[in-house]
Amino acid sequence: MTKDPYAALGLTKTATAENIKKAYRKIARANHPDLHPGDLAAEARFKEAGSAYDLLKDPEQRRRFDAGEIDAKGAEQAPRGYYRDEARRPENPYTQSGPRPGGDPFGEGFNADEFFANFARNRSADQSGFGRGTPNDxxxxxxxxxxxxxxLDAALGAKTRITLPDGNALEVTIPEGARDGQTLRLRGKGAPGRGAGRPGDAYITIDVAPSPDFEREGDDIAVVLPISIDEAILGGKVPVNTINGAVNVTIPVGASSGQVLRLKGRGVKGRSGKGDQRVTLRVVLPAKIDDELKRFIEGWRANHAYNPRSGKETP
Structure with a gap:
């Protein structure tokens, strides 16, 4: 990932949390691997934006990055001047002979390998509690x-596999109703520990591909249903897609474009049950208006003309 997560999202440090979210979604939608199979450049942009968003979406992580406490990967940064201050300490155990009066503490006698190894070991012990009794664990x-x-896999749940860099595979269960950006924690599936140390955990961040048919709004599913002019005037039953398959929906007599029908319980599983599916009707005229339809409408208008922009109910 680039050293600057803000640059990866096309932003600056003054960006708001909403700016960060919108920038990530824009890049993710434009470069999602499902929409660009085999495009390595798009995949790289997608991953870079995802890593940047992971870091910046958390206010505390963002604060720490801005303060220089962690790097762009979330790894701890040593405080400024830490190594030099450590080497100057009279009791410093990482030099073979100790700092020489008036000399350079990083000069002759300074054992860099031992110093950095011990620094990493001590930080690991301080943060995890391991290493206090047995340094090799x-x-x-x-x-x-x-x-x-x-x-659909995110909405309905699924099982899949991730191929790891070492060629092994990790089984992942996508929970029903999973959200874009949601992170799953797989305990003990990270890197192995040393000695009796426990293995780390694996964190899987989910990137949900946009659908051409459905839009998720909370736990609701929103769709647009095109209907013909005769279906709008006369009403009837027409099929509409849901995440669980097609169902018939009743179009009321005199339906208008923009009218919303609600299908109870046809949405996504959430904490308080399943959401609904909202169906927005869109009246679509024939591709070609023939003479018969023109004559009919002209005759109808002569006695039934109305102005839908008047704000009054139609007769």
Whole structure:
């Protein structure tokens, strides 16, 4: 990932949380692997934006990055001047002979390998509690992955696999109702520990591909249903797609474009049950208006003309 997560999203440090969210969604939608199969450049932009968003969406992580406490990957940064201050300490155990009076503490006698190894070991022990009794027992590192899933797999739940860099595969269960950007935690599926140290955890961030048919709004599903002019005037039953398959919906007599029908319980599973599906009607005229339709409408208008822009109810 680029050293600057703001640049990865096309933003600056003054960006608001909403700016960050919108920029990520725009890049993710434009470069999602499902929409650009085989396009390595698009995949790279998608992953880079995802990593940047993971870091900046959390206010505390963003604060720490801006303050220089962590890097763009979320790894801890040593405080400014830490290494030099450590080497100057009289009791510093990482030099073979200790700093020489008036000399350079990083000069002759300074054992850099031992110093950095001990620094990493001490930080690991301080943060995890391991290493205090047995220095060789270290916990494994947590690992992070991104997983692209289809809209329906996220809505309905699914099982899939991630191929790891070492060629092994990790089984992942996508829960029903999973959201874009949601992170799953797989305990003990990260890097192995050393000695008796426990393995790390694997964190899987889900990237949901946009659907050409459905739009998710909370736990509701929103769709647009085109209907013909005769269906709008006369009403009737027409099929509409839901995430669980097609169902028939009743079009009321005299339906208008923009009218919304609600299908109870046809949405996505949430904490309080399933949402609904909202069907917005859109009246579509014939591709070609023939003479018969023209004559009919002209005759009808002569005695039944009305102005839908008047704000009054039609007769």
């Amino acid at each position: 270290w916990p494994g590192q947590d690992t992070k992955y991104r997983l692209a899933v289809s809209f």
